[in-house]
Structure formats: C-alpha cells, structure tokens
Amino acid sequence: MNKQYILGIETSCDETAAAVIKNGTEIVSNVVASQIETHKRFGGVVPEIASRHHVEQITIVIEEAMKKAGLDFSQLTGVAVTAGPGLVGALLIGVEAAKSIAFAHSLPLIPVHHIAGHIYANRLITEMQFPLLSLVVSGGHTELIYMEEHGHFEVIGETRDDAAGEAYDKVARVLNCPYPGGPHIDRMASEGEATIDFPRAWLEEGSYDFSFSGLKSAVINTVHNAQQRGETIVPENLAASFQESVVEVLVEKTIRAAKEYGVKQILLAGGVAANNGLRTELQKAVENLEGIELVIPPLKLCTDNAAMIAAAGSVFYEKGIRADYTLNANPGLDLESFSIK
Amino acid sequence: MKILAIDTSTNVLGVGIVNHEKVIGEYITNIKRNHSTRVLPVIDFLLKDCGIDKSEIGKIVVANGPGSYTGLRIGVTIGKTLAWTLKVPIVGVSSLKLMAASGRYFPGLISPIMDARRGNVFTGLYKYEDQKLMLVEEDKHRSAEEWGYRLKEYNQPVLFVGDDSNIHKETFTNILLNNAQFAPSSLNTAKPGELGLLGKDLDGEEAHLFKPNYLRLTEAEAKWRDENREV
Ligand SMILES: [Zn+2]
Numbered sequence: 001m002n003k004q005y006i007l008g009i010e011t012s013c014d015e016t017a018a019a020v021i022k023n024g025t026e027i028v029s030n031v032v033a034s035q036i037e038t039h040k041r042f043g044g045v046v047p048e049i050a051s052r053h054h055v056e057q058i059t060i061v062i063e064e065a066m067k068k069a070g071l072d073f074s075q076l077t078g079v080a081v082t083a084g085p086g087l088v089g090a091l092l093i094g095v096e097a098a099k100s101i102a103f104a105h106s107l108p109l110i111p112v113h114h115i116a117g118h119i120y121a122n123r124l125i126t127e128m129q130f131p132l133l134s135l136v137v138s139g140g141h142t143e144l145i146y147m148e149e150h151g152h153f154e155v156i157g158e159t160r161d162d163a164a165g166e167a168y169d170k171v172a173r174v175l176n177c178p179y180p181g182g183p184h185i186d187r188m189a190s191e192g193e194a195t196i197d198f199p200r201a202w203l204e205e206g207s208y209d210f211s212f213s214g215l216k217s218a219v220i221n222t223v224h225n226a227q228q229r230g231e232t233i234v235p236e237n238l239a240a241s242f243q244e245s246v247v248e249v250l251v252e253k254t255i256r257a258a259k260e261y262g263v264k265q266i267l268l269a270g271g272v273a274a275n276n277g278l279r280t281e282l283q284k285a286v287e288n289l290e291g292i293e294l295v296i297p298p299l300k301l302c303t304d305n306a307a308m309i310a311a312a313g314s315v316f317y318e319k320g321i322r323a324d325y326t327l328n329a330n331p332g333l334d335l336e337s338f339s340i341k
Numbered sequence: 342m343k344i345l346a347i348d349t350s351t352n353v354l355g356v357g358i359v360n361h362e363k364v365i366g367e368y369i370t371n372i373k374r375n376h377s378t379r380v381l382p383v384i385d386f387l388l389k390d391c392g393i394d395k396s397e398i399g400k401i402v403v404a405n406g407p408g409s410y411t412g413l414r415i416g417v418t419i420g421k422t423l424a425w426t427l428k429v430p431i432v433g434v435s436s437l438k439l440m441a442a443s444g445r446y447f448p449g450l451i452s453p454i455m456d457a458r459r460g461n462v463f464t465g466l467y468k469y470e471d472q473k474l475m476l477v478e479e480d481k482h483r484s485a486e487e488w489g490y491r492l493k494e495y496n497q498p499v500l501f502v503g504d505d506s507n508i509h510k511e512t513f514t515n516i517l518l519n520n521a522q523f524a525p526s527s528l529n530t531a532k533p534g535e536l537g538l539l540g541k542d543l544d545g546e547e548a549h550l551f552k553p554n555y556l557r558l559t560e561a562e563a564k565w566r567d568e569n570r571e572v
Contacts, residue, residue, distance in 0.1 A: 046561040048410065052552075055414050059425045060549050073426065089411055092377055093418050099381045100422035104395060325381035 004077045005069070006317060007101070008310025009062065011094030012086025012114050013139075014038075014045045016057035017306035018065035020076075024314030025123055029068035030300070030307040033057045036180065043179050044169070051089035058097045065306070073101065078108035080313020083323070084333030085140070086114055091329030099325050110313040111323040113338045114304075115141060116153065118269035120315065121301040121308035129264040129293065135254045137278070138270030139165035139182075142210045142250075143335075144257055151319045151340035156257060157208025164246055165272050167212040171219050171242050175235050186275045189243040192236025196222060198245040208253050215245050243277045251281045258292055265293045273302040342399035345384065345423075346537035349376045349416035350408025350436035351455060352504070356383045357533030358391055359541065364534030366391040371504070371530045376415045384419075398429055402540030404531070405433030406554035407463040407480060408455060413553035421551040430545025434536055435554070437480045440502050441467035442535040443528040449498035449520075450477060452488075456505035460485055460512075463556060466492070474539070482557050485509040489516035498522055504529045 003022060010017040019030040035053045039045045066073070081098035084091055102109040118141075119134045128150070136143045142164045144157035162170075165182060172181020175188075198218050201211040219242050226233045258266050266286060272278060279296055286294040301308060319340055348355035352373050358366040366387050370379075388395060403420035406413050413436075424431035440453035447469070455463040462485045466478035478491075492499050493516055501513060502524045513521040558566070 041565060042561050046559065048559040049561060051410070051414060052555075052559070055418055055421075056550075056552050058418060059421055062422075063425070063549070089414070092411065093414060096377065096381075096415055096418040097422045100419050101426055103381055103385060104423055104426045325385060326378040328375065328378045 004314060004317070005071060005075060006110070006310040006314045007062070007065065007076050007079045008112070008306035008308070008313055009079065009081040009094045009098045010117065010304055010306040010309045011054045011058070011090050012082045012084070013090060013304055014050045015304040016054050016061045017304065018062040019306035019310050020065055020069035020071060021124070021307060021310035021314055024311060025127070027124055027307050028071075029065045030305060031061050031065045031068065032305050033061050040179050043173070045087070047087045047089055050087060051093060054090055054093035058093055062097065062101070073105040073107070076105070076107055078110050078313065078317050080110040080112050080310050080316070082114050082117060082309050083111040083327060084114065084330035086331060088329050088331040091331065095327055095329045099327060103325060108317065109323045109327060110316050110321060111327055112309045112312045112316060113333055113335050115143065115145070115335050116312045116338060117308040119145065119147070119267060120312035121269060121297045121305070122267040122295045123311050124301060124307060125297050126295055128267070131261060131263045132265040132267060133254065133258050133261060133263045134267040134269050135250065136270045137164045137250065137272035139163060139169065141270060142212070144208050144254065145335070146257070146261055146263070148341065150315045153335050153339040155336055157210065157253060159210040159212065161211050161213035162216060164210070164212055164250065167216045167246065168272070170216050171239070174220050174223050175238065182272065182275065185239045185243060186277055188236045188239035189277055192234060192238070192240035194241040194244040195237045196241035198241050200245055200249050202249065208257050210249065210253070212246065215242070247277050247281045250278060251285050254282065255285050255289070258289065263292065265295060268294070268296045269302070271303045273297065274299045343393055343397050344400045344402055344537040344541060345398050346402045346533045346540065347380065347384070347416045347420050348404040348436065348439060348531055348533050348536055349380060349412045350404045350406060351412065353530050354379060354383065355531055355533030355536065356380070356387050357537045358387060358393065359534060359537030364537065367532065367534045369530050369533065376412055380415060380419055395427065398427060400429055400540070400545070401431045402537050403431065403433055404436040404439050404536055405551070406436055407482070407556040408436045410553070410555060413555070417551060417553045421548045424551070425548035431548050431551055432540040432543040432546055433551065433554070434539045434543070435465070435480055437463065437465045438467060438474060438476070439531045439536050439539060441465070442474055442539065443502050443524055443531070444500045445469055447500045449500060450492070450495060451500045451502060452492065454501050454503045454506040454509060456508045457482055462488060462505070462509060464488055480556060485512050486516070489513050493517055500524055502529060
C-alpha cells in the first residue's frame with residue numbers, strides 16, 4: 001500500500017494550525033500558533049483580530065508543518081481544511097490557503113467539518129471501534145454524536161442554548177478569572193466542595209439534548225445576591241458546585257446513550273475534554289460498563305489543532321469527498337450534511 | 342516573465358496576467374458577490390484561457406489595501422500562499438494607487454475614494470508625471486469633508502475615482518466647485534492589468550510577512566487603546 005500523507009489546515013477560531021498525518025493515524029507533524037495571549041486583554045476572542053493574525057501566521061505555520069514532516073508538496077496525497085463551523089473571517093484564511101496549495105500543486109482538496117475533526121483526534125490515539133458515541137464539548141459545541149462507521153455522523157443530542165464551554169467562560173468572568181476561564185474553573189473546582197445546589201437541566205424524558213443557560217443564570221444570580229447581602233462566597237465551592245452540575249448531566253446522558261445505542265466506544269472530544277472533572281467522572285462511570293472502551297485524547301489533541309483535521313480528512317479522502325476551488329468558509333456548516341449515509 | 346495580479350479590495354474582483362510589458366489577460370467584475378468562492382476559479386480559468394501554466398508565473402502582485410477587510414484578506418492570503426509555495430516573489434501595491442491609475446490622462450490631481458462610513462473615506466492623492474503615477478499625499482482614513490477642504494488648497498482640478506466617490510459627490514462638489522471632477526463608471530473599476538504593471542519593477546517582499554494594509558486598527562484595539570490612554 002502506498003503511504004498516504006494528508007496536510008491539514010485549521011483556522012476556525014483563534015489557533016492557526018497545520019499538520020501532516022500519515023495513513024490517517026500517525027502524526028508526522030503538528031504545529032499550532034495560538035493567539036490566546038493576543039485576545040487576553042479583550043477578555044475573549046475578537047473575530048477581526050483573529051482573522052488578522054491568521055493572515056500573518058498561515059504560511060509560517062504550514063511551512064513549519066511541512067519542514068517537520070520532511071516532505072515536499074509533491075509527496076502529499078491531499079490537502080484537508082476546516083470549512084466550518086467557526087468564525088467566518090477566520091475560517092476563510094485556512095480555506096483560501098488550502099485552495100491555493102491544492103491549486104499550485106494540483107492536489108485533491110478535502111473539506112472537513114470542525115467537529116468531525118475533534119472526533120477524529122481520537123483516531124490518532126487508538127483505532128475506532130464501531131458503533132461508537134462521541135461526546136463533543138468545547139467553547140462552541142456540546143453534542144452527542146453516534147457513528148455506525150467511518151464518515152457517518154448522527155447528532156443524537158445537542159445544546160439548545162449555550163455550549164458547555166461558553167457557560168464555563170461566563171462563570172469564569174463572574175469570578176474574575178483571566179481569559180480563557182475554563183481551566184481556572186476546573187482547577188478551582190478541584191480545590192473546593194460542591195456546597196451549592198445548582199439546577200440540572202435534564203429536559204424531557206429520554207432527550208439527549210443539553211441546556212446550560214439556566215445553570216449559568218443560577219450561578220450569576222447566586223453571586224449577585226451574595227454581593228447584595230454583603231455575604232462572601234467561596235469561589236472554589238461555587239466553581240465545584242457549577243462543575244458538578246455540568247459534569248453530572250454530560251456524563252449521565254452520555255452513559256444512557258451509550259447503553260441505548262449499544263456502542264463499543266465512547267470518545268471524548270473538544271476543548272472541554274481537557275477538563276479534569278469531566279475526565280474523572282466519565283472514567284468512573286464507564287468503568288461500571290462492560291465492553292465499552294473510553295478514549296480521551298491528550299490535552300494537545302483536545303484543543304483546536306490541525307492533526308485532527310488531517311485525520312478526518314484522511315477518512316473523507318478515502319470516501320471520495322472532494323471540494324473544488326469554489327470552496328467557501330461556512331460558519332454554520334452542518335455535521336450531518338457531511339455524513340456518508 | 343509572467344505576472345499574476347490579484348485585486349479583491351472592493352466589490353471589484355480583478356485578476357490580470359501581464360507578460361513583460363504586455364497585458365495579456367484581464368478578468369473584472371463589479372458586483373456585490375463573495376470573492377472567496379470566485380478568485381481561485383478565476384485565476385485557474387484565466388491562466389488556462391491564456392495558455393499559461395501556473396509554473397510559468399514569475400511574480401505575484403496583490404492590491405494590499407486599504408479596502409474591505411475580508412476582501413483584502415482573501416486576495417492577500419491567496420497571493421502570499423501561492424507566492425510562497427510556488428517560490429516566486431510577491432509585491433503589494435496600494436489599492437488606492439491602483440484605482441488612481443485610471444486617471445492617466447487627467448491633467449491634475451487624482452483622488453481615489455473608498456467609502457469608510459459615517460462621512461469618512463479611505464483616500465490618498467496621486468498625480469501622473471511623465472506617464473509615471475506619483476504619490477502626492479499618503480493613503481489615509483479621513484473625514485470626507487476635511488479632505489475636501491484640504492484638496493481646495495491645491496487650487497487645481499481633482500479627479501475622484503471609484504464607485505464610492507458618488508457617495509461623497511455632493512460634499513466634494515460643494516467645496517471644490519468646478520475643480521471636482523468624477524470619473525465615469527468604466528474607469529471606476531480598477532484594471533488588474535494595470536496592477537501587474539504597477540508591481541512589475543518593485544522588489545519582492547517576504548511572503549511570510551506579507552499582509553494587508555488595513556490603515557485602521559480594529560474597533561476592539563482602538564477602544565482598548567483609548568481606555569488605557571486615559572488611565
Ligand atoms: Zn474546536
């Protein structure tokens with residue numbers, strides 16, 4: 001079998017990333033230029049600034065990925081790029097760069113859905129076993145995705161309002177944590193105790209959907225009420241109580257879906273997969289289940305990166321998915337529109 | 342040597358191919374439609390139509406601003422990625438200078454206009470001297486009215502170029518009277534062939550460092566700067 005080398009490019013939010021993956025599973029190079037420091041002073045990602053940074057970083061990052069891989073463009077099998085969802089102006093930079101490289105070297109161009117990328121980060125750790133269930137949690141997403149085979153995606157649950165990561169960021173802001181707040185809440189939670197009883201949004205019976213806006217408001221109200229009454233709140237306990245509510249709902253729904261769908265694997269994906277509270281509780285819950293393997297990628301592959309885009313691109317390439325030079329960035333790209341079945 | 346010229350600074354999408362001194366291909370549209378889906382297909386089409394292989398491209402010229410932020414990034418990203426990966430030089434030419442090139446035979450000053458909302462414009466001042474386009478006042482983000490009074494001091498005819506000059510026609514005419522002249526629509530769409538010629542003799546820039554000249558901070562940065570200056 002010929003070796004397959006896919007160059008992946010990812011610019012959907014505030015990381016400019018490029019990577020080369022061999023045969024869909026092996027990381028040859030994985031370069032990420034983060035903009036976190038730039039956006040810190042604004043307390044969040046400023047889309048126009050993110051786009052400006054991507055333009056300045058894009059060729060540097062791709063060059064580094066190619067150099068580390070020790071490959072020439074002529075040795076590539078194809079170029080995979082995040083086409084959406086994400087910030088439209090940010091996505092555009094990766095899309096235009098990928099199209100230019102595909103054009104310059106007459107390479108196949110493979111469009112990749114960002115969430116498919118997060119899921120396929122797991123394939124860089126261990127081979128996927130179907131059917132499987134993936135819990136995707138990030139700043140922009142909270143979704144339960146069922147896969148019967150490679151390239152098949154069925155969204156069985158998603159958030160109806162805020163993404164889990166968004167709730168983390170907002171709670172972090174109330175507690176005056178520096179941006180990005182998620183890791184701070186996670187650390188504080190580990191130092192505190194869940195003393196406050198926050199709501200759990202289970203929604204209708206049997207639903208795999210999520211909702212975090214009620215919880216977010218409850219946390220904000222608790223802080224404001226305490227301030228008005230002149231009471232002090234132990235931030236660590238507040239963080240622990242908030243995190244317990246988020247994690248309990250995520251884990252319970254994931255386990256229930258895993259049983260109902262009879263899956264062989266549960267894959268954790270997305271930036272919030274780096275959260276220790278979530279990792280620990282999910283691990284505990286899966287230990288009680290027979291025949292289900294839990295896969296959690298290392299931190300570096302949970303946050304946005306291009307290795308995951310190339311890994312997904314490798315599978316899409318084999319399935320014959322191609323884009324032409326009219327490919328556009330699509331901020332609202334639908335995952336199921338990418339599904340093979 | 343073949344030069345590929347790309348202009349996506351405004352609603353005008355322009356791709357041109359110049360061979361030595363000669364413009365051999367131009368594609369221009371002036372419609373409000375996404376540049377992203379169209380620029381590479383146009384480059385591909387035009388090269389093929391002119392019978393040129395991409396390996397023959399010896400230089401890339403991009404109109405690098407000011408203009409629509411997103412539009413500029415599309416042209417600049419395609420230009421710098423192609424230049425870097427094809428290992429050819431890239432040069433930037435002011436998008437306003439490119440527009441000003443329409444006034445080649447105008448005996449006076451040329452002020453290319455891009456609307457920047459709220460009574461503001463992106464503009465500079467240019468002049469042809471011995472068939473060479475010279476910069477008189479640098480490209481800047483300015484109030485249209487103040488620009489009108491500034492131009493009045495020259496006491497010379499001024500040609501306003503670009504579709505957006507119509508938005509400020511009244512302002513300029515009120516201030517400059519008969520000295521304010523406006524280019525017809527056929528000269529308002531910047532010619533990508535001209536872009537290739539303007540960049541032909543310029544020294545290549547480092548592709549990695551190539552970026553748009555937005556001529557303006559982002560709103561978030563401007564606000565942050567103001568807030569932190571007061572303290
Ligand atoms: Zn992500």
